[in-house]
Each structure stands twice: as C-alpha cells, then as structure tokens.
Amino acid sequence: MGLNILYCAALEGLEAKEVEAEISFTKALPAFQITGLAGNAIQESKQRVQSSLLANGFKFPPLKIVVNLSPSDLPKQGSFYDLPIALLIALHGHISEQDDKRTWFAFGEIGLDGRVKDTPAIYPLLFSLLSKDKNRQSFFLLPKSAENFYSKIPHLKAYYIDTLQEGIEVLKNPPILSQSYEDLPFLSEEILGEKYYFSTDFPLDFKDIIGQERAKRAAMIAACGFHNILFEGSAGSGKSMIASRIPYILPPLKGQEILEMASHTLQLSPFRVFRNPHNSATKAAILGSAVAQNVKPGEIALAHLGILFFDELPHFPKTILESLREPLQNHYFTISRLHAKITYPADFLFVGAMNPCPCGNLLSISKECRCNQKEINAYKNKISEPFWDRLDLFVQMQEGIQEKNIIASKQMQKQVLEAFKFQKRRGQDCFNARLEGEKLEEFCFLGNEVKETLELAIERFGISLRQKHKILCVARSIADLVQSKYIAKEHLLESLSFRKI
Incomplete structure (x- = not known):
C-alpha cells in the first residue's frame, strides 16, 4: 500500500482545522475528481496539478483518480491545496506506510511548470496549527520563497521547496532536518527571563509637533x-x-x-x-x-x-x-x-x-x-x-x-x-488599563490622604464606579512613569484632570 494521506488545513471561524487529503486510483473511465466541499479555487487546481505533473514527466494512468478532503462537511477554499494533491498523485505507490510513519502537512500553490508558490492564507493556518501541542511533532512542506517569514514560528519543523520535484524527493527520502527556530531580527530587552522586542526607528516623531505639551503628556x-x-x-x-x-x-x-x-x-x-x-x-x-x-x-x-x-x-x-x-x-x-x-x-x-x-x-x-x-x-x-x-x-x-x-x-x-519594566518587575502581567479585582487593589493601593481626595472628588463630581476604576488605573500609570511604588496625591490629581466631568 502506498502513500495515501497528506494533511493540509482550513479555517473554521478563526481556528485552523486539520484537513486530511486522501487519494484512490480505481479501474474505471479515466477521470480526476476532488470531493469534500472543495471551493472553486480547489476545483481549478485540477488543471494546475495536471499541467505541473506532466511538465515533470509524470504519466497519468488510465484510471479514475479521486481526491477526498476530509472532513467532508467543512467548507474549503484556497489554492494552497495544490501541493498535497499533486504530491499524492505523484507518489502513490512509491512510499509505503512502513517507510515513513511521520505526519506530513503540505501547503503551496503549484505553477503550471511545477513551481511551488506562497499564498497569504498559509501563515495564519501555520500559526494556528502550531498553537496545538500535537502538531508540533509533525513535518511541513512549505514554499521556499517564504522561508525567512515562516522560520520565525517556534516549533515549526519544515522542509522548504522551490519545485514539485523537490517535494517528491523530500517525501521519498527525507533529509535530516537541522533547522532551528530563528530569533526575530529586532532590538530586544529581557525582563524576568522573557524577551520583549521594539524598534528605535521613528518614521513619525513627536518632535514635529510644536506645543500641545498637555496632549503629548496624555x-x-x-x-x-x-x-x-x-x-x-x-x-x-x-x-x-x-x-x-x-x-x-x-x-x-x-x-x-x-x-x-x-x-x-x-x-x-x-x-x-x-x-x-x-x-x-x-x-x-x-x-x-x-x-x-x-x-x-x-x-x-x-x-x-x-x-x-x-x-x-x-x-x-x-x-x-x-x-x-x-x-x-x-x-x-x-x-x-x-x-x-x-x-x-x-x-x-x-x-x-x-x-x-x-x-x-x-x-x-x-x-x-x-x-x-x-x-x-x-x-x-x-x-x-x-x-x-x-x-x-x-x-x-x-x-x-x-x-x-x-x-x-x-x-x-x-x-x-522604563515604566513597562517597572510594571513587570512588581509582578504585573497586564497593562494598567486592564487591572481588575484583586490586582486593582494590590497595585493601586492608596494612602489615607489620597483616598480622602478621591472620595471628595467622587462626591463632588458624581463619579461612577467605572470612572473611579479608570481614574485609579491612569493614576497608576502616571506613578509608573516616575517609578513610584505608591500612587501619590499629585498622581491622582493629574489623573482626575484628564477626566471629562
């Protein structure tokens, strides 16, 4: 029995769902069919796949070829199904299940001459698939043209190919995969063992704005x-x-x-x-x-x-x-x-x-x-x-x-x-605007004098509970900008000055 299954994926909502591409060759009038709620782009792939296989010396047998994309009740769209379909046809009968028991995913559009092309739909699918632990042991065949982009995804075990023929050779005799996750090519700062990335380029700079000091402060x-x-x-x-x-x-x-x-x-x-x-x-x-x-x-x-x-x-x-x-x-x-x-x-x-x-x-x-x-x-x-x-x-x-x-x-x-590092080092795992419940009480602690000032403002201006919450969170950010452990009276007053009363 030969290679009958390769995997691809489709988006269901915002989540990638695995799609199992399977093939059969049966004795009947020669035909080529794709089933499994395949959209127009996939139905058109029959012409692209046939042309690319013929260009690479493949001879179609006088049999009926059926490719099924399972689950069959999941709608599927996209030209990136070309690669798994072409590989299944080209390799049927050449690789046995005993030779390779690994799970293979393949993504890529096929040109008429057999070139493997990238499409915008592939990256979101890869990112979603690799968010699940079970897919991190799988192997992927991907377009070479997008290697610099895809190689930044952690846990991705990928072979990058330029042509259909290269993909056939990889599946017949998979070389040892020596690649590793490439770090992002940006400036970074390590805070409590976690890397954070940023840039010191400023295509638009605040120095271009003359005046408006209060707005810039806000x-x-x-x-x-x-x-x-x-x-x-x-x-x-x-x-x-x-x-x-x-x-x-x-x-x-x-x-x-x-x-x-x-x-x-x-x-x-x-x-x-x-x-x-x-x-x-x-x-x-x-x-x-x-x-x-x-x-x-x-x-x-x-x-x-x-x-x-x-x-x-x-x-x-x-x-x-x-x-x-x-x-x-x-x-x-x-x-x-x-x-x-x-x-x-x-x-x-x-x-x-x-x-x-x-x-x-x-x-x-x-x-x-x-x-x-x-x-x-x-x-x-x-x-x-x-x-x-x-x-x-x-x-x-x-x-x-x-x-x-x-x-x-x-x-x-x-x-x-500096304020961001100050937040992280005190054990905060979210931005100040997202503080709620116990975290709000812990990080927005007020002394007696500051608390009295806030209560006076609530009474005078009719401030709601949601507004009070936001005033505290803004005051916490103002305090962070000067590395203050506690919210002082001046931080609270400045926060109040930015409320619409």
Missing part, C-alpha cells in the same frame, strides 16, 4: 498603560498628528505577540498595528462579518494588540459607536449569526479625535464659531454617556501656545519602556 500616559484616549480640538490643532505617532512609543511586544499580529498583517514588525478606518466604513467593515463558516475580521480584530483610531468620532454611525462598548470593556467581540458564532480577541488601545462643534471653531482663539447651542448639543450627543465612560483620558487641545521644550519620540519611548 499620549505618553495612554501608551504606558494602554488607556483609551480622546482628543478634542479645532481643525489643524494636531489631533491626528499625535494619534499617528503613538504607535512608535507603545510598550514592547513579546515574540508571540509579533507572530500573532502577523496573522493579519502578513509581516513581522516590532511596531504595534495602527488601524484608521474612515467614518464612512460599514458596520461589517468595523466589527467583522460571518456567513456560514466564512469569517471576515473587521477593523477591531485587525487592531488587536495595537491602536484603533477613529478620526472625526461623532461622524461615525451611532450603531457602530455603541457596538464598540463591548470590545472596549471586555477586549473581545462575538459575532452571532444563524450558522456561526465566532468570538475573536479585540484588545486594542482606542484613540479618538473630534472637533468641539460642527464647524470646529468653538475653542479657537482666532476664528468665530458659527454654530448655535442646539447644533453643538446635537453634535456632542452623538456620543453616549456609556461610551464616554469607557474612555480613560480626555484632552482638549491648546491653541497659540508654542513651548520651546520640544520632546522627541525617543525620550517618550524610553520613559514608557
């Missing part, structure tokens, strides 16, 4: 603790400039987090992602969609571990803003449809920007506002109180102030990195 606090932040100011005051520079001062990333982000971005980068959807984007584009098993992640999923920036916040549909309340609070989002219920992580730092009124001149010292009070109220009422409650920092931009003290991104990144 941006650094937000970066330190991953706090949601909203900038309000006149057009041209620098809201978008500050937002676009925050990604370069954010805390460093674990290697696993870089690999996780690459599932969406398809590139390895030490910078956290920055998603900036336009206010005309549809609800499905922002939140994601699910039709049967076909899941399309939205902007909130693509922003996971990074920044989601909404410019002109009140111009986004109210249904979208209200739907954001769940991921802003719980850091995940669930799509429920008739045939699918998918939950995906959405742990991002939300940054918003808005004008103070429809014409944008309410806070301007040089232009006159053209809006009446009714228009201003209608504009601001587009953002509900529950949504405001989920924002940690609120900043009104300044105008006409040109401070000479210009701070650069390099200095800000250094402060954030």
